[in-house]
Amino acid sequence: MSRKPVVAVVGRPNVGKSTLFNVLAGSRISIVQDTPGVTRDRIYADVEWLGKKFTLIDTGGIEPDSKDVILAQMREQAQIAIDTADVIIFLCDVRQGLTDADMKVADMLRKSRKPVVLTVNKVDSFKKFESDVYEFYNLGIGDPYAISAASRLGLGDMLDVVVEKFPADLGDDEEDERPRVAIIGKPNVGKSSLINRLTGKDRVIVSDIAGTTRDAIDTPVKHNGTEYVFIDTAGLRRKGKIKEEIEKYSVFRSVAAVERADVVIVMIDATEGVTEQDAKIAGIAHDQGKGIIVVVNKWDAIEKNDKTIYEFRNKIKQTLSFMAYAEYVFISAKTGLRVDKLFDEIDLVRQSQSLRVQTGVLNEILADAVAMQQPPSDKGRRLKIYYMTQVGVKPPTFILFVNDKELMHFSYTRYIENKIREAFGFAGTSLKFITREKKEKDV
Structure with a gap:
């Protein structure tokens, strides 16, 4: 299955990231509309240029608590982009000129070896700003492309370069017939524990601090002669982050993982119940038209009677009302309760997705x-x-x-x-x- 490339926009506050994002996204905004409980943060959108489709993510909106807020914020955004994107648009502002923060983030981007398109915004006259645009060559990350997002100038040339930089191997999954299953959910919900249970190995470091998992890894798991690939949306690798940052980050990671999957497991923590953050993450999978299984983890930790499972399911269904079609499984990754049942559900959902009716x-x-x-x-x-x-x-x-x-x-x-x-x-x-x-x- 070929996946769409992911393009992320990084840059200082007020350089025009949101303007550029909205212009490129046009009316193709993909977050779930008019759904109770789903915040309309326009974090990502599907964009098409010259017949090539890609997912655009806006890394703005993370505001770390730091003395050097702007640099900390940009580094956080750059890290998200490096971790999730195939191509990074680094947006600068011709009127503010080249800043120290731009230089430091350019260093991070250069070291990452990810393709970067250096874009200088607010250039509404190339003649007037020509020498100011050339100043950005000093960043050492390639040619600067002059644009004005607000006036829609220069966008075509910039997008030509963006799509040229897409990796050639995105379609390699075409020959790969293995079912691809993304596991998404809030930090600390048990995603890594589930992978460990499925593989029988302690593959990822799991601790009780939200967001301590290492980078996302594709894990092949064989069950009854069929090989499945599980895509784990691992969280932050840095501790001491505020909850909102970790949650925002997990949404970005989910967008990239969902893009590559056939079936998506949305994990919910039974001990916490369903939250707005769960709805936001589930909305990504719904939006992309994927197969969805809602997996309620830590079910062993719940006091139960014969009605508990129905009451719990109904409560989740109210919050996730926009995807009434989802399948439900109640598991414990820790004890292995009903984990095997997941494979039957994955097979069922895959059949549904490929079903053709005369x-x-x-x-x-x-x-x-x-x-x-x-x-x-x-x-x-x-x-x-x-x-x-x-x-x-x-x-x-x-x-x-x-x-x-x-x-x-x-x-x-x-x-x-x-x-x-x-x-x-x-x-x-x-x-x-x-x-x-x-x-x-x-x-």
């Missing part, structure tokens, strides 16, 4: 659904759905041909989705619906 069968279900509940109408004009067909998998994607797109209310799409799920299950995967207008004479 057009004839789909349209029978559609005809029954329309007969049972009349499509909506507005000002005397009623929605007509002519037919539907499946056009893709991972996630299963359907096109509905209708007389008027405006009449296709979200609630009616949801109704048709439920009817399809009743017939075919599609356990653990989101379904995508595209509405297309067709004139009656074309049908």
